Amino acid sequence: MNPVLEIEHLSFQYRENIILQDISFNVSKGEFVTVIGPNGCGKTTLINIISKINRPGKGRIRLYGRDINPMLRRKMARQVAIVMQTTDPVAMTVEDYVLLGRLPFFKKYQFFENRHDIDIAKKYMEMTGVIKLAKSKIHEISGGERQLASIARALAQEPSLLVMDEPTSHLDITRQARILELIRRLRQELSLTVLMVLHDLNLAGEYSDRLVLLNKENGRIFKAGTPEEVLTEQSILDVYHTRVMVLPNPVSNKPLIFLASQDAMDSK
Amino acid sequence: MKNKKIKKWALMLSGLVTLLMAVGVLALCTGSAGIELKTIPGILLNGKGTADYSILIGIRLPRIILGMSIGGALSLAGTLLQGMFRNPLVEPYTLGISGGASLGVCINILFRFYSVIGIIAYPLSGFSGASLVIFLVYSLNRGPQHIRSNRMLLTGVMISYVASSLVMLLMAISKTDDLQNIVLWIMGSLDEPNTVLIRIAFFGSLAGLIISYFFCFDLNALMLGEEEAANLGFNTTRTKKILFITASFLTGLSVAVAGIIMFVGLIVPHFMRMVTGPDHRILLASSFLAGAIFLTLCDIIARVIISPLELPVGVITGIIGGVMFIWALSRKQVTL
Numbered sequence: 001m002n003p004v005l006e007i008e009h010l011s012f013q014y015r016e017n018i019i020l021q022d023i024s025f026n027v028s029k030g031e032f033v034t035v036i037g038p039n040g041c042g043k044t045t046l047i048n049i050i051s052k053i054n055r056p057g058k059g060r061i062r063l064y065g066r067d068i069n070p071m072l073r074r075k076m077a078r079q080v081a082i083v084m085q086t087t088d089p090v091a092m093t094v095e096d097y098v099l100l101g102r103l104p105f106f107k108k109y110q111f112f113e114n115r116h117d118i119d120i121a122k123k124y125m126e127m128t129g130v131i132k133l134a135k136s137k138i139h140e141i142s143g144g145e146r147q148l149a150s151i152a153r154a155l156a157q158e159p160s161l162l163v164m165d166e167p168t169s170h171l172d173i174t175r176q177a178r179i180l181e182l183i184r185r186l187r188q189e190l191s192l193t194v195l196m197v198l199h200d201l202n203l204a205g206e207y208s209d210r211l212v213l214l215n216k217e218n219g220r221i222f223k224a225g226t227p228e229e230v231l232t233e234q235s236i237l238d239v240y241h242t243r244v245m246v247l248p249n250p251v252s253n254k255p256l257i258f259l260a261s262q263d264a265m266d267s268k
Numbered sequence: 269m270k271n272k273k274i275k276k277w278a279l280m281l282s283g284l285v286t287l288l289m290a291v292g293v294l295a296l297c298t299g300s301a302g303i304e305l306k307t308i309p310g311i312l313l314n315g316k317g318t319a320d321y322s323i324l325i326g327i328r329l330p331r332i333i334l335g336m337s338i339g340g341a342l343s344l345a346g347t348l349l350q351g352m353f354r355n356p357l358v359e360p361y362t363l364g365i366s367g368g369a370s371l372g373v374c375i376n377i378l379f380r381f382y383s384v385i386g387i388i389a390y391p392l393s394g395f396s397g398a399s400l401v402i403f404l405v406y407s408l409n410r411g412p413q414h415i416r417s418n419r420m421l422l423t424g425v426m427i428s429y430v431a432s433s434l435v436m437l438l439m440a441i442s443k444t445d446d447l448q449n450i451v452l453w454i455m456g457s458l459d460e461p462n463t464v465l466i467r468i469a470f471f472g473s474l475a476g477l478i479i480s481y482f483f484c485f486d487l488n489a490l491m492l493g494e495e496e497a498a499n500l501g502f503n504t505t506r507t508k509k510i511l512f513i514t515a516s517f518l519t520g521l522s523v524a525v526a527g528i529i530m531f532v533g534l535i536v537p538h539f540m541r542m543v544t545g546p547d548h549r550i551l552l553a554s555s556f557l558a559g560a561i562f563l564t565l566c567d568i569i570a571r572v573i574i575s576p577l578e579l580p581v582g583v584i585t586g587i588i589g590g591v592m593f594i595w596a597l598s599r600k601q602v603t604l
Contacts, residue, residue: 077501
């Protein structure tokens with residue numbers, strides 16, 4: 001199957017610091033790939049390169065086989081939606097905010113959103129559970145609700161590739177599950193491809209098809225593969241310098257990471 | 269939802285247009301000649317050649333048109349800048365654009381460019397000064413990828429200080445005649461006898477409004493930040509460049525024709541945002557109209573408050589604008 005996203009030998013340097021080095025991996029259609037790694041390992045930089053905010057020093061990214069560098073932003077926005085880590089508080093209503101996701105599809109002299117745009121915005125507001133906040137202002141709702149609204153906005157772009165930077169960071173456990181379940185459902189219904197950055201290793205292991213673990217020390221990929229292959233006690237010790245226990249989740253059989261005090265780990 | 273929005277916006281715009289016409293009529297019958305409202309239609313229709321007719325058509329009407337154009341232009345420039353910087357405290361003055369424009373016009377007065385290339389030298393020098401500042405602010409803040417908004421604002425404030433110091437320097441070394449010219453012009457007045465300048469102001473401000481409308485969706489997306497706007501498919505660098513030029517054109521024009529008129533670009537967009545919401549599709553036009561209303565109203569006050577003498581309109585906008593802004597700050601969180 002042709003990959004949706006191909007990342008080839010990507011390197012990025014900020015002044016003297018090497019952030020990413022020789023990063024290569026593919027994301028296939030309908031796949032859910034999560035990039036994990038310690039703070040400052042370049043996860044967000046990777047997202048910024050994919051969204052053309054930062055330019056890579058070396059390497060390139062292809063979307064459906066085409067180099068994204070010369071690609072028009074508007075054309076890209078019809079295929080890729082990006083949910084950033086934080087959403088700034090603005091005074092517009094949630095409804096108008098979600099409708100902004102339809103802008104890449106506006107025709108040249110279109111001035112008002114049409115019925116179709118409004119229906120799509122409503123559909124995703126319902127799916128993300130922010131429909132009851134439709135008339136509330138973005139700057140008056142909570143950080144978690146704002147995050148949901150920004151996911152609804154990204155989905156209103158009806159992308160084939162959804163790129164998300166820490167989408168669950170401001171959410172409680174109910175909403176974390178809601179978002180990840182929603183994404184799982186959308187993958188099945190729309191064969192949506194998802195590339196995500198997550199801090200929470202257990203959530204990453206539970207929901208992703210594949211994980212890409214970045215190593216902060218050299219900016220390279222430490223390991224890439226299924227959650228079972230990547231989330232091992234040894235790889236976490238090597239990359240995070242922390243001893244953990246990894247046991248299979250009794251329900252899903254996916255790896256679950258347990259953190260205990262280092263004394264308790266010694267006595268074990 | 270869409271129809272409701274269209275209805276709401278149409279209502280707002282027609283309300284503002286009605287208010288603008290009402291203020292225009294009020295301005296037409298305000299003045300020392302004491303022309304009453306009910307006599308105006310008669311004078312306009314049959315009174316050609318009379319003194320009242322020439323007061324209305326030759327003096328008051330051009331002043332009203334100028335006031336509306338300048339008010340609209342300044343308010344629109346403020347709306348554009350506030351939208352791009354995502355900062356409600358930004359306006360042509362805080363960014364140094366009007367400082368640059370006034371320096372340009374001062375140089376024009378001192379070196380008498382107007383006697384070489386004619387009256388067009390005023391708006392041209394204003395626009396040149398304004399563009400120079402924008403270029404300076406822009407190039408001093410060029411990051412590897414993005415223009416850094418906060419640093420840019422600070423640079424603008426500093427350039428504004430430098431420009432006003434240079435204006436003072438020019439005043440200090442100028443001859444008495446020139447000094448008087450500069451002082452009168454800096455105080456800000458809509459008493460402009462030259463119809464060419466009035467026409468330039470009128471069509472220039474309308475052109476600014478039309479250009480801005482090509483970027484109303486870009487401005488809406490920019491509210492979320494440059495990166496988010498780029499993710500929604502907008503070329504933010506190009507948009508910012510064009511809108512900066514538009515804002516400096518509007519400011520340069522206003523400063524050249526009417527001198528320094530404070531706060532219109534700050535206060536009007538701020539209040540209109542409270543009324544219409546932040547959507548630039550309605551905000552651009554309503555700010556333009558409200559700016560026109562506000563400045564015409566301020567000019568009426570400036571003309572009657574110490575009648576038969578006249579106050580510079582900048583004094584009135586400064587006082588009303590400042591007080592209203594402090595009041596707004598104290599009652600509501602300032603946000604875009």
